Structures are given as structure tokens and as C-alpha cells.
Amino acid sequence: MSKRDYYAVLGVGREAARDEIKKAYRKLAFQHHPDKNPGNKDAEEKFKEATEAYEVLSDPEKRRAYDQFGHAGLGRGGAQDPFGGFGGGGFQGFDLSDALRAFMREFGGFGGFEGGGAPRSRRGRDLQLRVKLTLAEVAHGVEKQIRVTKLVKCDTCHGSGARSGTAPRTCHVCQGTGQIKQVQRTIVGQFINVVECHACGGEGTVVSDPCRECNGEGVIRGSETISIKIPAGITSGNYITVRGKGDDAGRGGASGDLYVVIEELEDGRFVRHGNDVLIDIPLTYTQLALGTRIEVPTLDGRVMLRVPAGTPSHKILRLKSKGITRLHGHGRGDQLVRVVAWVPDNVNKKEEELLRELEKSLANRAPKID
Numbered sequence: 001m002s003k004r005d006y007y008a009v010l011g012v013g014r015e016a017a018r019d020e021i022k023k024a025y026r027k028l029a030f031q032h033h034p035d036k037n038p039g040n041k042d043a044e045e046k047f048k049e050a051t052e053a054y055e056v057l058s059d060p061e062k063r064r065a066y067d068q069f070g071h072a073g074l075g076r077g078g079a080q081d082p083f084g085g086f087g088g089g090g091f092q093g094f095d096l097s098d099a100l101r102a103f104m105r106e107f108g109g110f111g112g113f114e115g116g117g118a119p120r121s122r123r124g125r126d127l128q129l130r131v132k133l134t135l136a137e138v139a140h141g142v143e144k145q146i147r148v149t150k151l152v153k154c155d156t157c158h159g160s161g162a163r164s165g166t167a168p169r170t171c172h173v174c175q176g177t178g179q180i181k182q183v184q185r186t187i188v189g190q191f192i193n194v195v196e197c198h199a200c201g202g203e204g205t206v207v208s209d210p211c212r213e214c215n216g217e218g219v220i221r222g223s224e225t226i227s228i229k230i231p232a233g234i235t236s237g238n239y240i241t242v243r244g245k246g247d248d249a250g251r252g253g254a255s256g257d258l259y260v261v262i263e264e265l266e267d268g269r270f271v272r273h274g275n276d277v278l279i280d281i282p283l284t285y286t287q288l289a290l291g292t293r294i295e296v297p298t299l300d301g302r303v304m305l306r307v308p309a310g311t312p313s314h315k316i317l318r319l320k321s322k323g324i325t326r327l328h329g330h331g332r333g334d335q336l337v338r339v340v341a342w343v344p345d346n347v348n349k350k351e352e353e354l355l356r357e358l359e360k361s362l363a364n365r366a367p368k369i370d
Contacts, residue, residue, distance in 0.1 A: 003071050006053035014067070018058055022106070025054035029103055034096070044096060051099035054106075060126060061241060061257070122203065122253025124151060124219075127246040128239075131260055133230065135267040135277070139299045139324045139332075141232035145225055148258065151247040152222035157211035161218035161251045166209045168251065171200035178204040203251065218250025228260055232325035233275065236264040269297060275324040275333025278316075282342035288313065298322045298335055305337060313341035 007014050010024040028050040030036070037043035056062045056074065065073035127150060133142065153159035162168050170176040174197035182193045196202035210216025226245055234240075239261045246256025270277040281296060291309030295302050298319065305317060316338050323333030347355065 004049070006057055006066065009049055009053040010057065012057075016057075021054065021057050025050055025058075026106075029054075033103070034100075047103075048096055048099045051102050055102055061259075064239075122249035122251055124247035124249040124253065124256035126256040126259060128259040128261060130263050131228070131230070132263045132265050133234075134265050135270055135272060135324075136299050137230070138234060138264055138272075139232060139277075141230060141325065143227060143229050145227055146260070147223055147225050148245065149221070149223045151219040151250070152224060153248050153250065154211060154214035154218055154220050156213035157218060159218040159248070159250050159252070161207045161211055161214065161216040163209045163211050168205035168207045171197060171204055171206050173197055173199035174204065176204040178202040205251070207251070214250070218252075219248050226258070230260075230262070231327060233327035234262050236262055238262045270299070270335075272324065273336070275326050276336055277323045277333070278336040278338060280338050280340050283307065283339050284342055288339065288341060296335075296337055299324075307339060311339060313339065315339055 007016070010016075010021060010028065012020055012024050016024075029047060032043040032047040032050065034040075034044055034047060056066050062074065067073075127148065129146065129148065131144060131146065154161075157164065160168060171178075174180050178197055178200060179194045179202065180197050182195055197204075200206050207216045211218075214220050224245070226242065228240065228242060230240065239259050242258040242260060244255045245258035248255045264272070270279050272278075277299065279297070281294065283292070283294070287294075287307065288311045289309065291311070292307050294305055294307060296305045296319070300322065303319065303322070305319065307317065311317075316336050319335040319337060321332045322335035325332050344351075
């Protein structure tokens with residue numbers, strides 16, 4: 001059975017912000033939660049479906065892949081796949097236990113779920129930068145050294161946020177769990193809702209004596225040089241995800257990711273057509289009529305090309321496997337050589353006499369148009 005569109009499942013538009021998506025999911029999840037609908041298989045399926053949709057649309061990378069390729073995009077490639085793949089099979093194994101864990105992660109306990117979860121871990125921001133590539137770099141792949149301005153771990157406190165000689169202490173309000181329980185009594189029964197601790201922001205620890213260098217955040221503004229391998233055959237708009245190379249979170253949190261967006265520079269000689277490249281080569285009338293051998297530039301250097309006698313202007317000749325390497329290495333495209341008749345701006349007297357004689361000779365052979 002084909003899956004429903006995730007945006008339709010949550011009842012949001014394709015341009016919906018993350019807060020709107022979360023709000024829509026929360027409403028559906030609480031409505032169809034198994035604790036509120038014991039034994040109701042239909043509600044259970046709707047709860048799983050809504051959670052699965054939220055897991056994709058709330059994650060920037062998964063959402064990009066879904067927007068571009070639909071459900072199939074969640075089963076493409078791996079973490080370094082420029083198309084943003086997520087393993088071979090997407091969410092085919094997504095079951096009720098997965099949905100419940102995802103729900104608990106977002107909203108804490110509900111109904112019978114009275115146990116506290118783990119403290120919320122900080123996560124650094126994802127970053128995006130653009131990398132410009134020449135056509136030759138696109139054709140063969142390249143490794144780039146890129147300097148990224150970002151938040152980095154504070155050297156003074158080593159990322160803890162606490163002044164030297166001290167350490168973050170366990171939050172006395174939540175006892176290090178990062179969560180507190182709220183009991184709500186309604187006509188349908190008692191609900192226990194676990195929410196983020198207001199004292200520590202869900203982290204479970206508090207910095208009472210902050211580092212002066214980073215003001216207790218554990219991070220400062222800095223930069224890092226990152227080596228990125230860019231595969232051959234990539235195109236403008238593709239991106240590569242570099243895990244953990246976004247902003248550092250500090251205080252034990254996980255770093256964000258870096259999205260490297262590819263921008264292909266225009267080439268003065270070649271025009272790209274998919275994995276093929278096209279170049280125009282000007283030739284004289286006599287070269288086209290009599291045939292010739294010419295030296296042609298390619299992405300690999302110059303090669304010789306035979307132009308058969310009687311070749312018309314704008315005829316395209318093909319150099320096999322001299323184009324762009326196909327993404328993931330499945331051969332190369334071709335180079336297309338379009339020969340174009342060159343007409344001089346002016347001719348001298350001798351050239352004019354020769355051309356007049358040639359015109360007389362060929363006049364009766366030219367094709368007639370009725």
C-alpha cells in the first residue's frame with residue numbers, strides 16, 4: 001500500500017515552518033495516542049503515521065530529500081550522498097515502539113508513561129556554505145580545503161562552560177533528569193505530563209560559576225579548516241552533508257552538521273549538457289569540404305579529431321568518454337564537437353578572384369528550393 005503524503009498527514013502546507021509542523025503533530029499525536037485509545041488499531045495506525053511524518057518533516061536533511069524525491073528519497077545512498085539519502089529502505093521498519101520513543105523524546109510522558117527521560121542534549125546549529133567548482137573539477141571530482149567560520153569549543157573551559165577549577169553541577173530542581181512532572185486531572189482521568197525543567201533548560205546541569213571567556217556557553221566564535229571530497233559528476237544545487245562540522249554546541253552537546261552546496265562555474269569553452277559537454281570549433285569552407293584533422297581541447301587535454309570530407313556546418317561530431325564522469329562512477333559522458341563554418345570579415349583581391357571562380361564552378365550544383 002502506497003504511503004500518504006507526509007504534509008497531508010499532518011495537515012500542513014509544503015512551506016510550513018518547523019514550529020507549525022510540531023504543533024500539528026502534537027495535536028494529532030495526543031488525539032490518537034494509544035493510552036487514550038486502548039485497543040483501537042485505527043488510532044494506533046494514525047499515531048504511527050503522524051509520528052513517521054513528523055520524524056521526516058522536522059529533520060532538515062530528511063525533509064529536503066523527501067521534497068525532492070518523495071518517499072523514494074528516504075532510501076537513497078548514505079550520509080555522504082549529495083542527494084541527502086537516509087539508508088536503503090527509509091522508514092520501512094517504523095513500528096509503534098519507534099513512534100512512542102519519538103513521541104517521548106519530543107513531549108515526555110503521557111498517560112501511563114510516568115518514567116522520566118534522559119536530559120536534553122544541546123545541539124549546535126547546522127551550517128550551510130557554497131563551494132564553486134570549475135567544469136574540470138566537476139568532471140573529475142576534487143578534494144577541497146574549506147575554512148568555515150563557526151562556533152568552536154572554548155579552549156579556556158574545554159567546552160564545559162564552567163570557570164577553570166569548577167564544573168557544572170546537577171540541577172537541584174529536576175535532580176539531573178532535565179524534566180519535571182506535571183499532573184493534570186480531567187474528567188477522563190489523571191494525566192502525567194513530563195516537561196522540560198525550567199531551571200536547567202532540560203540539560204540536567206547548571207553552571208553556577210561561568211567561564212569568563214565564553215560566558216558559560218562553552219563555545220566561542222572561531223573557524224575550522226575542513227577537507228571535503230567532492231565526487232565527480234555532481235551538479236549545481238546538489239549538496240554534501242558533513243556530519244558534526246556545524247556549530248559546536250558546548251557543554252557536552254552534539255555539534256550540528258555542515259551542508260556544502262555546489263555551485264558550478266560557467267566555462268568559457270564548454271557548455272554542459274547533463275554528462276556531455278559541447279564545444280564549437282570554427283572551420284573554413286575548404287576544411288569542411290575537403291575534410292581535415294584538427295586538434296580539439298577536451299577536459300583531459302588536447303586530442304586529434306578527423307573531420308570527414310563534405311561535413312556540413314553545425315554538424316556535431318562525438319568524442320566518446322571525454323565528458324563528465326557520471327555520479328558514483330558509472331562511466332563518462334561524451335564530448336560533442338560542433339563544427340561551424342567560419343566566414344572572414346573581408347577578403348583580399350586574390351581571394352576574391354578565387355572565390356568567384358569557385359562560385360561559378362559550384363553554381364549549378366547547389367540545391368534548388370521550389
